[in-house]
Structures are given as C-alpha cells and as structure tokens.
Amino acid sequence: MDVFKIYFQRLSYNGQDYTKGRFLDPQQEMGLYCRSITLSPMQDMKDNVTLDWPGEDGVDVYVPGEIIGNAVPRMKSYDLNISFVWEGNDSDWRQTLDAFISFLKGGRLCYYDEFVKNGRKDVVLKRFEHDALYRNSMDGITIFSVSASFLVGDPKTNVLPTVNQQGQITGLEWQN
Numbered sequence: 138m139d140v141f142k143i144y145f146q147r148l149s150y151n152g153q154d155y156t157k158g159r160f161l162d163p164q165q166e167m168g169l170y171c172r173s174i175t176l177s178p179m180q181d182m183k184d185n186v187t188l189d190w191p192g193e194d195g196v197d198v199y200v201p202g203e204i205i206g207n208a209v210p211r212m213k214s215y216d217l218n219i220s221f222v223w224e225g226n227d228s229d230w231r232q233t234l235d236a237f238i239s240f241l242k243g244g245r246l247c248y249y250d251e252f253v254k255n256g257r258k259d260v261v262l263k264r265f266e267h268d269a270l271y272r273n274s275m276d277g278i279t280i281f282s283v284s285a286s287f288l289v290g291d292p293k294t295n296v297l298p299t300v301n302q303q304g305q306i307t308g309l310e311w312q313n
Contacts, residue, residue, distance in 0.1 A: 256296035
C-alpha cells in the first residue's frame with residue numbers, strides 16, 4: 138500500500154509579496170502520517186450579484202466580465218480537513234504534538250498533497266482536535282490521531298513541489 142504525503146510551508150505576506158518560511162514534511166520530521174484529507178476537485182462558486190425588479194419576472198444577473206466577453210467565475214474560500222495519525226514511544230507523543238500544533242498555528246501556510254498532486258496557498262488553521270489517544274503500558278507505545286481544519290483563502294492558485302536532483306521534495310512553489 139502506498140502512503141501519500143502532505144507537505145506544508147510557512148508563508149508571510151506583506152501586502153505585495155510572499156516570503157517562504159519553514160518547510161515541513163510531517164511524516165519525515167515528526168512521524169505524522171496523513172490518514173485522510175478532504176478531496177474537493179471543484180469548490181463552490183461565489184454568488185453573482187442579482188437585481189430583483191418587482192415588476193419583472195425572474196432576476197437580472199450580473200456576471201463580472203460578461204460585457205467585455207471575459208467572464209471568469211469566482212470561487213469561494215473553503216474548508217480543508219486533514220486527519221493525521223502518529224505511533225511512537227510513550228515519552229515522545231506530547232512533544233511531537235506540541236511541535237506540530239505550534240507549526241500549524243504560526244500563521245499563513247501553503248500545502249501540497251502527493252495523492253492529488255496539487256495544493257493551495259493562503260491556508261490558515263481554524264481548528265485542531267485530538268481524535269483519539271491509545272497507550273499500551275506493556276510496551277510503551279502510544280498512538281494518537283488528530284484532525285486539523287483549515288480555511289483555504291486562495292481556492293484557485295495551484296501549489297506544486299520543488300524537487301531536488303535526488304527527487305526529494307524540498308519546498309513548495311506556485312505561479313501567479
């Protein structure tokens with residue numbers, strides 16, 4: 138069975154330009170495996186402006202760009218839900234979880250999903266939940282599952298990996 142990875146990179150935005158920060162491979166660096174992720178190939182479209190004239194049937198719909206022949210549908214932001222699972226020593230679980238939460242709540246992110254072969258930028262953490270914690274005192278093994286809910290503020294820009302000569306993903310990039 139193939140295990141597909143999720144990658145994150147911290148971003149900062151000054152109103153004009155993005156600056157890339159720390160890159161994180163949760164599986165490689167923390168032993169966190171992606172258990173599930175929301176798969177949304179097409180997000181909801183924004184509502185068009187309408188005028189409802191009392192003396193007319195139906196409504197008049199304004200589609201931006203339609204008059205000049207350049208109608209471009211606009212998409213809404215959406216929620217992205219990712220679940221992770223971790224297995225390790227009983228003494229390491231809290232430190233791993235705290236480091237992961239600290240990275241995610243550090244601000245603006247972009248992510249890349251190996252399975253979908255795409256990602257998004259302007260992603261911010263909305264909610265973080267502990268789903269389950271299992272401890273086996275006999276062998277000192279702990280397994281925990283956590284879920285993170287993100288707001289994807291840029292539902293259109295595709296994020297792709299930066300790959301080095303050895304074929305390893307070392308960062309994330311996008312084209313405007």
